Amino acid sequence: MRICVINPNTAAAMTEVIAAAARSVARPDCEIVAVTSTMGPESIESHYDEALAVPGLLRAIADNPGADGYLVACFGDPGLDAAREVADAPVLGIAEAAMHLAAPLGRTFSIVTTLDRTIGRAVDLVAHYGFAGQCGGVHACDIPVLELETNPATADILEKACSEALRTDGSDAIVLGCAGMADLAQRIGAAIDAPVIDGVAAGVGMLAALAAMGGRTGTASGEFRAPPRKRYSGALQDFEIS
Ligand SMILES: NC(=O)NC1=NC(=O)NC1=O
Numbered sequence: 415m416r417i418c419v420i421n422p423n424t425a426a427a428m429t430e431v432i433a434a435a436a437r438s439v440a441r442p443d444c445e446i447v448a449v450t451s452t453m454g455p456e457s458i459e460s461h462y463d464e465a466l467a468v469p470g471l472l473r474a475i476a477d478n479p480g481a482d483g484y485l486v487a488c489f490g491d492p493g494l495d496a497a498r499e500v501a502d503a504p505v506l507g508i509a510e511a512a513m514h515l516a517a518p519l520g521r522t523f524s525i526v527t528t529l530d531r532t533i534g535r536a537v538d539l540v541a542h543y544g545f546a547g548q549c550g551g552v553h554a555c556d557i558p559v560l561e562l563e564t565n566p567a568t569a570d571i572l573e574k575a576c577s578e579a580l581r582t583d584g585s586d587a588i589v590l591g592c593a594g595m596a597d598l599a600q601r602i603g604a605a606i607d608a609p610v611i612d613g614v615a616a617g618v619g620m621l622a623a624l625a626a627m628g629g630r631t632g633t634a635s636g637e638f639r640a641p642p643r644k645r646y647s648g649a650l651q652d653f654e655i656s
Pocket residue numbers: 423456457458459487488489490527528529532559591592593594
């Protein structure tokens with residue numbers, strides 16, 4: 415089994431954090447291929463960044479055919495539906511996966527994301543995935559994405575934000591709202607004595623289960639079949655994918 419985990423920003427150091435989290439839960443027979451986008455923003459912290467991250471994500475999928483599943487390792491789940499039209503296997507986003515696995519762990523879960531400007535996107539995804547009744551609230555730790563790895567106070571700040579979120583919302587579990595937080599899930603879970611779900615690990619587990627069940631995206635006839643062929647111009651002139 416092979417699962418391709420794609421960091422849709424261009425920060426290779428962050429991909430290393432993501433890859434370690436993915437491999438920490440992967441089954442022995444599951445190879446994790448970790449990929450860093452080759453074009454687009456160095457981090458994704460706005461709607462603008464999300465939009466500009468999608469071509470690099472789609473290119474990464476097209477350049478890594480034959481995986482049994484693909485994971486979009488950014489909490490905004492950028493380009494998820496387009497990725498499903500390009501991929502020849504199931505595609506999950508880490509926000510989608512984290513919410514699905516947090517739901518059974520209590521009555522409600524809280525999300526702790528990076529900058530406060532990313533709260534709205536997370537709220538939209540909660541509604542989109544059908545978890546509005548189970549998400550007690552979305553909060554920001556106010557650490558920029560690329561500082562998660564460089565700020566020595568990240569773990570303490572995030573632990574405090576998660577503890578505050580549980581108390582404020584009365585929630586039972588935490589969803590970490592950034593792939594760059596993946597390495598802190600276990601430490602924070604122990605510190606606040608509550609389940610803390612990282613979407614990278616959640617996504618790898620769900621994709622492995624889907625692959626074992628023979629799950630596939632409706633590439634033949636469904637909405638996510640290959641897109642119609644057409645010309646693209648300008649910077650995307652040679653962006654031939656499918
Ligand atoms: N909420 C976030 O900021 N998420 C993210 N930005 C990135 O660049 N990767 C993420 O997971």
